[in-house]
Amino acid sequence: MSQSSERAQRYIDRVFETVEQRNPNEKEFHQAVKEIFHSLIPIFEKYPIYMEQNILERIVEPERMISFRIPWVDDEENIRVNRGFRVQFNSAIGPYKGGTRFHSTVNASIIKFLGFEQIFKNALTGQPIGGGKGGSDFDPKEKSNGEIMRFCQSFMNELAKHIGPNTDVPAGDIGVGAREIGYLFGQYKRLKGSYEAGVITGKGIHYGGSLVRKEATGYGLIYFVQEMLKDQGESLDGKTVVVSGSGNVSTYAMEKAIQLGAHVVGCSDSSGYIYDKNGIQLDTVKRIKEVERKRIKEYVKEHTNATYTPGFEGIWNIPCDIALPCSTQNELDEKSAKTLIHNGVQLIGEGANMPSTLRAITTFVENNILFAPAKAANAGGVAVSSLEMAQNSSKISWEFDKVEAQLQSIMQGIYQDCIEASEEYGKRGNLIIGANIAGFLKVADAMISQGVI
Ligand code: GLU
Numbered sequence: 304m305s306q307s308s309e310r311a312q313r314y315i316d317r318v319f320e321t322v323e324q325r326n327p328n329e330k331e332f333h334q335a336v337k338e339i340f341h342s343l344i345p346i347f348e349k350y351p352i353y354m355e356q357n358i359l360e361r362i363v364e365p366e367r368m369i370s371f372r373i374p375w376v377d378d379e380e381n382i383r384v385n386r387g388f389r390v391q392f393n394s395a396i397g398p399y400k401g402g403t404r405f406h407s408t409v410n411a412s413i414i415k416f417l418g419f420e421q422i423f424k425n426a427l428t429g430q431p432i433g434g435g436k437g438g439s440d441f442d443p444k445e446k447s448n449g450e451i452m453r454f455c456q457s458f459m460n461e462l463a464k465h466i467g468p469n470t471d472v473p474a475g476d477i478g479v480g481a482r483e484i485g486y487l488f489g490q491y492k493r494l495k496g497s498y499e500a501g502v503i504t505g506k507g508i509h510y511g512g513s514l515v516r517k518e519a520t521g522y523g524l525i526y527f528v529q530e531m532l533k534d535q536g537e538s539l540d541g542k543t544v545v546v547s548g549s550g551n552v553s554t555y556a557m558e559k560a561i562q563l564g565a566h567v568v569g570c571s572d573s574s575g576y577i578y579d580k581n582g583i584q585l586d587t588v589k590r591i592k593e594v595e596r597k598r599i600k601e602y603v604k605e606h607t608n609a610t611y612t613p614g615f616e617g618i619w620n621i622p623c624d625i626a627l628p629c630s631t632q633n634e635l636d637e638k639s640a641k642t643l644i645h646n647g648v649q650l651i652g653e654g655a656n657m658p659s660t661l662r663a664i665t666t667f668v669e670n671n672i673l674f675a676p677a678k679a680a681n682a683g684g685v686a687v688s689s690l691e692m693a694q695n696s697s698k699i700s701w702e703f704d705k706v707e708a709q710l711q712s713i714m715q716g717i718y719q720d721c722i723e724a725s726e727e728y729g730k731r732g733n734l735i736i737g738a739n740i741a742g743f744l745k746v747a748d749a750m751i752s753q754g755v756i
Pocket residue numbers: 400401402403472473474475476477504656681682684685686688
């Protein structure tokens with residue numbers, strides 16, 4: 304090890320220790336920080352300015368973290384209390400921007416890991432958006448429509464004090480879709496007494512939403528995968544694909560993959576997975592999940608050739624060329640990675656945020672599997688959110704084809720930036736290193752230009 308790389312390593316170790324001390328027991332946040340720190344040694348070796356400016360210690364500390372009480376009344380008239388969060392992580396490039404997650408597992412660690420990833424993801428899109436994230440430990444499963452609405456209104460009663468079209472712009476994530484965005488926006492509008500469409504994204508098309516926003520994360524993931532395959536002289540045509548999850552990201556990743564000729568044979572929800580060797584019938588999945596809001600196991604009642612297996616991890620036992628984890632963090636571990644490799648997988652594309660464990664990632668890299676990391680590959684959602692903000696501020700709505708073409712061009716741009724950064728730092732094709740370095744440099748340079756912030 305050279306002297307400069309030893310110095311860089313010592314710096315990284317010291318800041319990581321501070322992160323562990325300041326954020327005890329926040330293992331998902333530590334994981335996200337560790338993953339990015341690993342990639343940055345070559346930058347600090349080449350440009351010591353980032354160490355002199357102590358950028359790392361600044362970047363891992365949120366600008367602001369809000370935690371609040373959400374009281375609401377359920378259908379039996381019980382008073383219930385949940386905890387809400389918003390992390391306003393970094394505003395060097397633009398207003399804080401990031402989704403809102405309603406899930407029983409939400410806590411400070413989950414929100415901070417998501418907010419931290421969001422900083423670099425948003426920077427990679429090339430759009431003027433900083434990093435933020437929010438949510439609650441509220442579990443929307445089995446709740447009535449009235450309960451969902453009252454909860455969203457109570458959540459917004461507090462959140463409204465901290466957000467705005469030029470300050471912080473939330474959107475959806477797990478458990479927060481078009482219905483919840485509508486209730487959140489409606490309550491914000493009542494509180495403010497003015498129509499500020501750009502305060503939240505993912506809105507319905509009839510009140511300021513953007514075409515393609517619903518499809519954007521899934522479509523963007525497939526556009527990114529398409530670029531990777533193109534570089535190998537290949538395409539999606541005829542490839543066997545497995546996609547975990549059956550929510551928004553997963554559904555539209557399947558849709559675009561099928562449009563491009565792929566054979567999608569499996570998807571899942573948190574209870575189990577389905578395997579349909581004839582190809583997943585997407586209309587059925589959409590009806591079950593988007594309209595009926597039921598479990599994915601309903602699928603096999605209509606398609607008797609398909610099988611349903613309880614336990615969501617089992618989906619990675621299905622042999623495939625391309626695996627797209629689109630469900631949640633740490634859903635793909637080392638054991639599943641080895642199974643996928645054993646069964647001949649060629650490419651992994653992360654649609655969810657941080658779906659692979661650190662050991663799974665190492666296993667893929669060591670076996671030369673093409674790997675698309677989430678912060679690059681799933682950036683299409685937030686990219687189109689930014690296009691929604693642009694339409695809101697100019698009070699114009701763009702056509703479907705125009706937004707889709709921009710999404711594709713943004714994903715191609717992200718791929719190019721990642722490849723170039725991986726090449727410059729001697730790891731051509733390693734998109735993990737490429738994405739981390741390209742995202743980090745954009746944010747770090749903006750921070751340095753703005754003084755000690
Ligand atoms: N929740 C999505 C993400 O993880 C989208 C965020 C947004 O549109 O602001 O990137």
